[in-house]
Amino acid sequence: MNSRLHRLAATGLLAGVLLTGCFATSPQVSYYSLYAPAQKPASTATTTGSLGLSVGPVTIPDILKQEKIATGGADGRYRTAEYHRWSGELDRDLARAVAEQLAGNLGTERVAIFPWDQTFVADCRVYLDILSMGGEVGKEATLNVRWALGKPGEAQPLLIRRSDLRETPAEAGYGAWVTAQQRNLAKLGQEIATAIRENVKP
Helix, strand or coil: CHHHHHHHHHHHHHHHHHHHHHHCCCCCCEEECCCCHHHCCCCCCCCCCCCCEEEEEEECCHHHCCCEEEEECCCCCEEEEEEEEECCCHHHHHHHHHHHHHHHHHCCCCEEECCCCCCCCCCEEEEEEEEEEEECCCCCEEEEEEEEEECCCCCCCCEEEEEEEEECCCCCCHHHHHHHHHHHHHHHHHHHHHHHHHHCCC
16 A cells, blocks of 8 residues: 555656656747837938948858857957857848848948848948957957948959947846947947048048
């Protein structure tokens, strides 16, 4: 009798463990974008609204070509977050974020991102090579970019420059780190817009 009771108790305990496992919830996955419409700058244009810009292609390191957010990179090592992910393809997200910064800074809506419509005629093309994007969550967001300006139909770029940007997140967590990267992109947009004003005529 005791043996039977022990078996029943063990069976009940196992069933309880299995049911608990079935109903346990995994941590919620959060998705982020570097494109922040609220951070689009007010127009500070010294050019006309007829200026046409194309942004892209954007090249990124292989470690960033995934859904999971990767941070670190200072010593060549990255960490990926299981439950914090990009909402789309990062290269296109970067292109869209920079394009919106340029549109606001230069006062033009004639902006296209790669691959653009073949009928779109640009006065200037912006090429971005993301060398690294990392930093430590809660401490620093870094962005290192080599970028170039070019004219359609011309083989040689107008100029090639490098921007090394960093921001301190307002608080701990991936959301604050992404916001800090958005601020880095806003500064990058300002630098590129200044170069366009100085080198490109619509």
